Amino acid sequence: xxxxxxxxxxxxxxxxxxxxxxxxxxxxxxxxxxxxxxxxxxxxxxxxxxxxxxxxxxxxxxxxxxxxxxxxxxxxxxxxxxxxxxxxxxxxxxxxxxxxxxxxxxxxxxxxxxxxxxxxxxxxxxxxxxxxxxxxxxxxxxxxxxxxxxxxxxxxxxxxxxxxxxxxxxxxxxxxxxxxxxxxxxxxxxxxxxxxxxxxxxxxxxxxxxxxxxxxxxxxxxxxxxxxxxxxxxxxxxxxxxxxxxxxxxxxxxxxxx
Amino acid sequence: xxxxxxxxxxxxxxxxxxxxxxxxxxxxxxxxxxxxxxxxxxxxxxxxxxxxxxxxxxxxxxxxxxxxxxxxxxxxxxxxxxxxxxxxxxxxxxxxxxxxxxxxxxxxxxxxxxxxxxxxxxxxxxxxxxxxxxxxxxxxxxxxxxxxxxxxxxxxxxxxxxxxxxxxxxxxxxxxxxxxxxxxxxxxxxxxxxxxxxxxxxxxxxxxxxxxxxxxxxxxxxxxxxxxxxxxxxxxxxxxxxxxxxxxxxxxxxxxxxxxxxxxx
Numbered sequence: 001x002x003x004x005x006x007x008x009x010x011x012x013x014x015x016x017x018x019x020x021x022x023x024x025x026x027x028x029x030x031x032x033x034x035x036x037x038x039x040x041x042x043x044x045x046x047x048x049x050x051x052x053x054x055x056x057x058x059x060x061x062x063x064x065x066x067x068x069x070x071x072x073x074x075x076x077x078x079x080x081x082x083x084x085x086x087x088x089x090x091x092x093x094x095x096x097x098x099x100x101x102x103x104x105x106x107x108x109x110x111x112x113x114x115x116x117x118x119x120x121x122x123x124x125x126x127x128x129x130x131x132x133x134x135x136x137x138x139x140x141x142x143x144x145x146x147x148x149x150x151x152x153x154x155x156x157x158x159x160x161x162x163x164x165x166x167x168x169x170x171x172x173x174x175x176x177x178x179x180x181x182x183x184x185x186x187x188x189x190x191x192x193x194x195x196x197x198x199x200x201x202x203x204x205x206x207x208x209x210x211x212x213x214x215x216x217x218x219x220x221x222x223x224x225x226x227x228x229x230x231x232x233x234x235x236x237x238x239x240x241x242x243x244x245x246x247x248x249x250x251x252x253x254x255x256x257x258x
Numbered sequence: 259x260x261x262x263x264x265x266x267x268x269x270x271x272x273x274x275x276x277x278x279x280x281x282x283x284x285x286x287x288x289x290x291x292x293x294x295x296x297x298x299x300x301x302x303x304x305x306x307x308x309x310x311x312x313x314x315x316x317x318x319x320x321x322x323x324x325x326x327x328x329x330x331x332x333x334x335x336x337x338x339x340x341x342x343x344x345x346x347x348x349x350x351x352x353x354x355x356x357x358x359x360x361x362x363x364x365x366x367x368x369x370x371x372x373x374x375x376x377x378x379x380x381x382x383x384x385x386x387x388x389x390x391x392x393x394x395x396x397x398x399x400x401x402x403x404x405x406x407x408x409x410x411x412x413x414x415x416x417x418x419x420x421x422x423x424x425x426x427x428x429x430x431x432x433x434x435x436x437x438x439x440x441x442x443x444x445x446x447x448x449x450x451x452x453x454x455x456x457x458x459x460x461x462x463x464x465x466x467x468x469x470x471x472x473x474x475x476x477x478x479x480x481x482x483x484x485x486x487x488x489x490x491x492x493x494x495x496x497x498x499x500x501x502x503x504x505x506x507x508x509x510x511x512x513x514x515x516x517x518x519x520x521x522x523x
Contacts, residue, residue: 014443014465016466017466017467018466031259032259133465134439134462134463135402135403136399136401136402136403136406136439136440137400137401137402137439137440137441137442137463138402138403139402140402144403144404144405194462196488197295197489197490198294198295198296198298198299198489198490199291199292199295199487199488199489200288200291200295201291220464221466222466223465223466224464224465224466225464225465225466225468225494225495225498226494226498227260227493227494227495227497227498228464228490228491228493228494228495229490229494230259230494231261231299231490231493231494232490234259234261235261235295235298235299235490
């Protein structure tokens with residue numbers, strides 16, 4: 001299994017276990033997960049968030065057989081173009097995370113779309129979380145804003161060459177379908193940790209609509225427990241091949257891992 | 259990997275809901291889907307209600323909502339009915355409890371956020387629940403975002419429950435969904451005094467450690483398994499807590515059976 005949605009590093013608003021790369025790896029492996037894409041939580045908070053990417057590279061260096069680095073960049077901060085190239089070509093990261101709610105911009109802003117285009121040119125997917133934690137429990141210094149599916153779909157349409165992975169956001173097949181029953185965007189990927197599964201087989205319907213290569217197992221660890229996401233995939237009405245893709249082969253292909 | 263609650267545990271989901279279709283009657287397709295999804299996860303019985311979330315539901319509206327729950331109970335004996343009430347209409351609320359609980363076989367009362375749990379307006383409902391021997395489950399949370407605060411200005415948190423336990427000592431109170439959104443750590447710190455109320459684990463929040471810390475704070479005797487419709491979240495965070503078999507049985511079955519069995523014949 002491959003987990004597309006994990007993070008390392010300190011979260012300032014609540015004590016969270018398994019924040020280090022070694023602890024998180026042990027934790028994920030204890031659930032049968034054999035690889036993971038990880039971003040650094042400090043990237044949400046540092047003004048110069050590329051420093052968090054450097055910390056991430058250092059933290060996962062001893063675990064390059066398990067973790068894949070996910071860059072966190074702010075398109076409104078200086079030198080993001082050079083930082084993106086350094087993350088991909090220098091640090092070996094294979095994805096980009098954009099967090100407009102923490103970096104104070106809109107996905108429709110020109111710099112944001114420029115960053116998405118640059119990621120597409122470097123052939124890496126862009127992860128966009130609907131939220132990092134439930135905003136109803138937010139610390140008074142934390143953000144309240146979330147990313148809407150509509151905003152994310154607008155990015156997909158604006159940059160069709162980009163591969164956009166929406167994380168931490170529940171979706172339905174109905175919300176992702178054209179009136180003719182086709183996917184609204186062919187370049188959208190969905191992470192599983194907040195999808196509904198057993199109750200109405202909602203996630204299985206999303207898999208049937210988008211294809212199993214577009215639905216990626218993610219846990220949200222270490223913020224969240226891993227077990228709910230495992231249950232969602234286990235109880236989804238999928239055939240063996242689709243389940244295999246959702247559980248990891250689709251994410252590995254997306255990230256260019258063999 | 260654990261994939262379902264063991265069959266040896268007669269698991270009860272203390273906090274769930276059914277809904278009405280466009281015709282105002284039970285949405286049978288959704289009820290069927292809920293039963294099917296729950297069965298996959300080893301949830302055998304479900305306490306269901308149909309709360310109305312606007313400011314002041316009228317007695318007629320309340321009756322229509324509870325009729326849907328009565329229909330659900332007839333649809334499947336896995337559904338255990340909870341009677342939604344608006345305490346603002348005290349006399350009508352008690353009459354509705356008589357209709358739904360004593361005559362209709364429901365096993366609990368359900369409150370939403372029309373009044374705080376410790377508001378004196380709750381007195382008639384609380385006393386009637388104690389007399390009928392049924393628990394009162396309330397939508398609750400310590401929300402920190404401005405949107406929810408604006409929409410639910412009288413949403414009860416654990417501090418309100420601590421006060422309500424002193425005001426209504428004969429009534430069994432269940433604080434809804436520790437994972438329903440809100441500062442759950444704040445709620446647990448308030449409940450360290452162990453006021454005697456129960457807390458259900460439902461809600462979409464599956465933060466690392468949430469159920470383990472809930473059980474450590476209240477003791478397994480006062481924690482109730484529930485999903486509030488988010489099924490994998492409820493079962494998954496329960497598994498993550500790594501409870502002993504004995505505590506798992508308390509949380510999933512024995513506590514609920516004890517509370518629901520309070521009803522007099």
